[in-house]
Amino acid sequence: MLSEVALAGVYLPPFFVYACITVPLFLWLRFLLARSGLLRWIWHPALFEFALSLCLISILILYV
Numbered sequence: 001m002l003s004e005v006a007l008a009g010v011y012l013p014p015f016f017v018y019a020c021i022t023v024p025l026f027l028w029l030r031f032l033l034a035r036s037g038l039l040r041w042i043w044h045p046a047l048f049e050f051a052l053s054l055c056l057i058s059i060l061i062l063y064v
Helices: 014-036 047-061
Strands: 005-009 010-012
Touching: 005 014, 010 014, 014 047
Parallel strands: none
Antiparallel strands: 005 010
């Protein structure tokens, strides 16, 4: 797990860094799901996308 990140003299929490890394990964996965048509078959797309983003950020926190 990362420790604090100094950016222009301001210390940022590691969760902020992980969240910034997660956003492009999430958008890429969302694009792939929408393009393939799998997102149409999901009962509640917003809930699924939220769960997907939580899974991505938890994987980053655990393994990076």
